[in-house]
Amino acid sequence: MAHAKASADPLADLIACPRCDAVQHVVEPQPGQRALCGRCDHVLIAPRKSAGKQIIAVAVSVLILAVSATSLPFLRISRAGLANASSILDAALAFSSSTLFTLLSLLLAGLIVFIPALRALLSIYVLWPLVRDRAPWPGAIGAFRLSEALRPWSMAEVFAIGCAVALIKVSDLARVEFGPAFWIFAFLVILVPVQDGLTCRQSVWRSLDRSLVHPGRKERRAARDAARAGTPDLPTGRTP
Amino acid sequence: MKSAREMGLVACTRCNRVWEPGIAHCGRCGHKLQSRNPLGLQKVWAWWVLGLICYIPANLDPMLITRTLVSRQDNTIIGGALELGRHGSWGIALVILAASVAIPVAKFSVIAALALGVRHGSRMSAERRQHLHEIVEYIGRWSMIDVFVVAILSSLVQLGAVVAIRPGQASLYFALSVIFTMFSAMAFDSRLIWDAEEGEVPDLAPLPAPSPKDPKEEPAG
Numbered sequence: 001m002a003h004a005k006a007s008a009d010p011l012a013d014l015i016a017c018p019r020c021d022a023v024q025h026v027v028e029p030q031p032g033q034r035a036l037c038g039r040c041d042h043v044l045i046a047p048r049k050s051a052g053k054q055i056i057a058v059a060v061s062v063l064i065l066a067v068s069a070t071s072l073p074f075l076r077i078s079r080a081g082l083a084n085a086s087s088i089l090d091a092a093l094a095f096s097s098s099t100l101f102t103l104l105s106l107l108l109a110g111l112i113v114f115i116p117a118l119r120a121l122l123s124i125y126v127l128w129p130l131v132r133d134r135a136p137w138p139g140a141i142g143a144f145r146l147s148e149a150l151r152p153w154s155m156a157e158v159f160a161i162g163c164a165v166a167l168i169k170v171s172d173l174a175r176v177e178f179g180p181a182f183w184i185f186a187f188l189v190i191l192v193p194v195q196d197g198l199t200c201r202q203s204v205w206r207s208l209d210r211s212l213v214h215p216g217r218k219e220r221r222a223a224r225d226a227a228r229a230g231t232p233d234l235p236t237g238r239t240p
Numbered sequence: 241m242k243s244a245r246e247m248g249l250v251a252c253t254r255c256n257r258v259w260e261p262g263i264a265h266c267g268r269c270g271h272k273l274q275s276r277n278p279l280g281l282q283k284v285w286a287w288w289v290l291g292l293i294c295y296i297p298a299n300l301d302p303m304l305i306t307r308t309l310v311s312r313q314d315n316t317i318i319g320g321a322l323e324l325g326r327h328g329s330w331g332i333a334l335v336i337l338a339a340s341v342a343i344p345v346a347k348f349s350v351i352a353a354l355a356l357g358v359r360h361g362s363r364m365s366a367e368r369r370q371h372l373h374e375i376v377e378y379i380g381r382w383s384m385i386d387v388f389v390v391a392i393l394s395s396l397v398q399l400g401a402v403v404a405i406r407p408g409q410a411s412l413y414f415a416l417s418v419i420f421t422m423f424s425a426m427a428f429d430s431r432l433i434w435d436a437e438e439g440e441v442p443d444l445a446p447l448p449a450p451s452p453k454d455p456k457e458e459p460a461g
Contacts (some may be wrong), residue, residue, distance in 0.1 A: 011260070014258045015256045016243075016257075016258045018253045019370060020243070020257055020370065021243035021251055021435075022242070022244075022434070023242055024242075037436070040366070040367060040370050044256065055382035077399070080402050082400055084399055086395045086396040089397075091291065091395040091396070094394040101412060104415055107415070108387070108388070108391055108415075126383045134371065142270065144269070145269055152377070152380075152381060158384050159358045159388045160390075161382075162384070162386075162388025162391075162421050163392060164394040164395065165332055165336060165386075166388075166393050166396070168324075168329055169393060170393065170397060171331075172327065173397060174399065174403065202256060205268060205269060209257075
C-alpha cells in the first residue's frame, strides 16, 4: 500500500484491537473524537487536546492529596466519653494482628493509597518530557507499562464507597466526626478516575515510540529478538 | 476484517502494535508477544477454582466480630447485611449484598460461561460475550467494598470495653477470592471469542516459524 510514512516498518501504521485482534488502519482522530475498533467497537484511540498537561496537573494533585490524606486523621468516633481517631493507614493496617492478616493489611494499604500514588508518579515521569517535546526519560516505557498494569488495582474509589457503608454501620454505635483527611480523600476519589479518563494509551505509546532518538534498551532488545527470529530452531511465541 | 493471527502477524496487547511473528518482545513497549497464550484458558480455570475455594469460607466464617460491654456478635457477610436491613438501612444492605454476593456469583458464572463458550461454542454473539467480559473486568474490583468496610470499622471502632470491632477470618478469604477472580478475568483472552466466531477452531499453537517473505498486504480501513 502506498503510504508515504517515514516509518521503515509497514506494520507500524496498523493497530490490532487488543480485545478482538482485528488489524486495521486507523486514521488518527481529532482531539475529542474517538476511533473505535471496526469489529468490536472497543475504543482504540481517544486523544484529547493538551491532555498531557492536564494529566500532569491532576497527577500532581493526586500525589499531594494522597500524602496528606494518609497522614491526617480520617474519621473520629466517640461514645460514652471514649474516643478514637483513625487515619487511612490505620484502616489499611487494621488487620495487622496476626501474620496472615498483616499480609492483607499491606495489600489493602497498597490498593487504597500506594498504587494510586505510584500511578500518579509514573504518569508524571512518562509525560513530563513528552509535554515539553523532549526525548522520554530513561525507563519511560517500562514506567508506562507498569502504570497500565496497575490500573485495575487502584481502588481508591471502591474504598470511598466502603467508607460510606462503614459510616452508616457505625452511626448507631457511636458518634462520628469527619477529619480533614476525609474531605481530602473525597477529592482524591474524584481525581483518580479523571486521570484515567484523560489518558489515551495509544497516543502515549505512539509519542514514546516517535520521540525515542537514542538507541536504548528497547532497540537493543528488538535487534536481539530480530536476530533470534532468524534462527529456525527457536519456536515463535515462547511456550512455558 | 481479519485478525492479526489470520494475517500471520502477532499483535501486542498492551500497545496494539502489530509485528511479524517470531519476535519475543514488543519493540515499542517491551511487552511479551504471543499470538495466543496456549495456557491462557488453563490459567483462567486455575484462578477461577482458587477464587471459588476461597469464596466458600468467606461466606461461612464471620466477617466482623463486634464486642460490646454485654455481648459479642459474629456476623457473616450475609448475616451482617440482613442485620443492617433489620435496622432499617435496606439501601446499604442491598449495596453490601450486591457487592459481596451478587457480583461474585455473577462473576464466577460469567467467566465459566466465557471459558466454556470458547471451547464448545456459544449461542451468544461475540459482541455480547466480549461486553460481558469487559463488564466482569470492570466490576470485579467493586467486590472489595465489604473488605474495606471491615478494615475501616475495625480500625475506627476501638473504644476499649465499650465497643470494639475485630475482623473475622472471612475478610481474608473474601479479599483473596476477589483478587483471584480478578486474575481469572484478566487471564481470559477475549480474542479467543472472536477466533471461534470466524469459524477457526481455537487452535492455541504458536504461529508457524517466520518465513523471509515480503510483508502481508494491509487491509484498508
